[in-house]
Amino acid sequence: MRSLKKFSKAEYGERLQKVKKKMEKKGLDALFISDPANMNYLTGYDGWSFYVPQMVLVFLEDEEPYWFGRAQDANGARATAWLSPSQLLSYSDEYVHAKSKHPMEVLAAWVKEKKKNIKRVGVEMDAYYFSPRAFECLQTGCFWINFADAQHVVNEIRMIKSDQEILYMKKAGTIAERAMKAGVDVAKEGARVCDIAAAIAQAQISGTPDAGGDYPSIVPLIPAGSLTFAPHVTWTDERLKQGDPLIIELAGCFHRYHAPLARTVTVGKMGDRFLSLVRAVMEGIEAVLEQIKPGITCEEVEDTWQRVIKKHGFTKDSRIGYSIGLNYPPDWGEHTASLRPGDQTILQPNMAFHLMPGVWLDDIGVEISESFVVTENGCETLSQFPRLLSS
């Protein structure tokens, strides 16, 4: 069987050391991680099991982290994580979606039995899949522990990728190109929007002959016709009419690493109002990509964009991009740096962003985006796909 381990044990070890260093600085004895991307980042664990409570536990005093999850998912942990069998903890099925029991009670009981010496534990207070009830169970069962918010401890380390991670993101970028082409090819007069989404999903998952695709953290978003003003509506089974605009936002995904890509197309000729918005966005993207290099800040990047778009008479009050990489549904963003005013994160080599300067007016919207990785001297886009196109 082809190995399901995506990185060397040494690379996981380096990641863990970085986390432990941050834990020491923050005075944390342990870190209880519930973000599936962070769980994967530290252990390799990969599975669609985040619909039930699960965690990775990092103790300063232990060499290896623990994986905690549903008993039937421990097999998946054996198959995908680098952890020793002794590090897999689980709860039985009676705790799954039960009203009077919660899996975090099992974890708290284990901590009470085995880790009574632990005093201060970091938890991800705003992570997906960590609920107020889960937190309450931990607090009640581990009454002597002082819990602290450690929301971005792992996410911040994830911002700077290894070369192996960048390689996976480039494969994802190639998959994104193929998926976009598959979608644009179907987007003709009379096609149902759902059939465009279907073609995209097929291409995303099939990937390339050498690299099968993974499921992106967000489904293809295809606001079409009168819906381009609503960026996060999914598809309908309406048929495209001559002149209909449509936005396609998608990602390629490889080993859970993402390369998002958005384009705006029209069935037939693009109307003048759309075209002028498209041209402004394209000029803004070019200006931004030209400027990207190590040392500038996220807010400087956004400022460049604003100057171009204002010249064209448009405004945009939402961020124009965000850090990307490894992730799980419902989001491919890393929730750390955003390209917006006030974000003084300094760009460094091997950081990666989705530059996504969508502009939504009252009735129409345009999205054209690029994912890029910061290089030693500038940046490189993860996909190569024409920015101006009509289907």
Place this chain on the structure above:
Amino acid sequence: MRSLKKFSKAEYGERLQKVKKKMEKKGLDALFISDPANMNYLTGYDGWSFYVPQMVLVFLEDEEPYWFGRAQDANGARATAWLSPSQLLSYSDEYVHAKSKHPMEVLAAWVKEKKKNIKRVGVEMDAYYFSPRAFECLQTGCFWINFADAQHVVNEIRMIKSDQEILYMKKAGTIAERAMKAGVDVAKEGARVCDIAAAIAQAQISGTPDAGGDYPSIVPLIPAGSLTFAPHVTWTDERLKQGDPLIIELAGCFHRYHAPLARTVTVGKMGDRFLSLVRAVMEGIEAVLEQIKPGITCEEVEDTWQRVIKKHGFTKDSRIGYSIGLNYPPDWGEHTASLRPGDQTILQPNMAFHLMPGVWLDDIGVEISESFVVTENGCETLSQFPRLLSS
């Protein structure tokens, strides 16, 4: 444009009345809902926006609920929800994935300004996408409010479907048949597992000529070869070999209503050990489906299953099914009734379940499932697809 409203305003009104009745019983002045399925159930709101905080607010004193979300998603709410424009509240983009600000601060400030009279509010303490930090923001900003857990208030109402909902689930069942056929057709010797998943996703989203498919809440799960023992690993790009077993678990989805379906197949001839497990599971399913009718309890259903499977010398210690319907990633289950010991939920007409008696041994696993709706006299499966098949 084809209407994006999926149910009549009257049906939404009935749902809301049921919720308000339960709120009165529980002494709640308001209910703050963060589960996207519950938000959709009460307002029709549909969009891939649950990666940022959002809520539906039901106040006993107000006729219409409020939608609260990101400013750029208010357009999606206008397009999909039945609410009056005055009921759409939003926060600006500077609150999105920001370290020092949280969208729930905006909601708390609104409540403080407009709803100072509200004393007791129900929140879904274990819902996806409601974080401990979100809850803390609400508690801090609305310091005078007494928050109570209202985890299953809406979910329990969702258990009994309207005829319109059942109709959508049957369409989902037809889509599931097509998706399973698409997957089985590709699952030949030499095929990459990712290409099976790709064919399934294409069929799921394309749907039928009359009913375009929606994205299911879970991606196709296809443990293959030596991985059938791990139910929630997703696909690899490994190629199938002669004799490889594979499990395909998927759902059809229509207007966010699900009909899950699982089958176990083998490339070529099924080995004796697999076959005996398959036959036991099939006999268990037949016995259960024959017994289903209004009036029996969930645990009685499970007991029937156990008697059959024990006769064959197998055991299963996880639940054999759960209530299904409307949902969003990461789960298509409703988190209310489970077919397991101790669950005394009484089956009633228009309830729907995924009967999913997967059996995982130490090294192999078999999943064969049916989704069914309880009828006046028995039950009806949502899909018709052979249970024993080899690819």
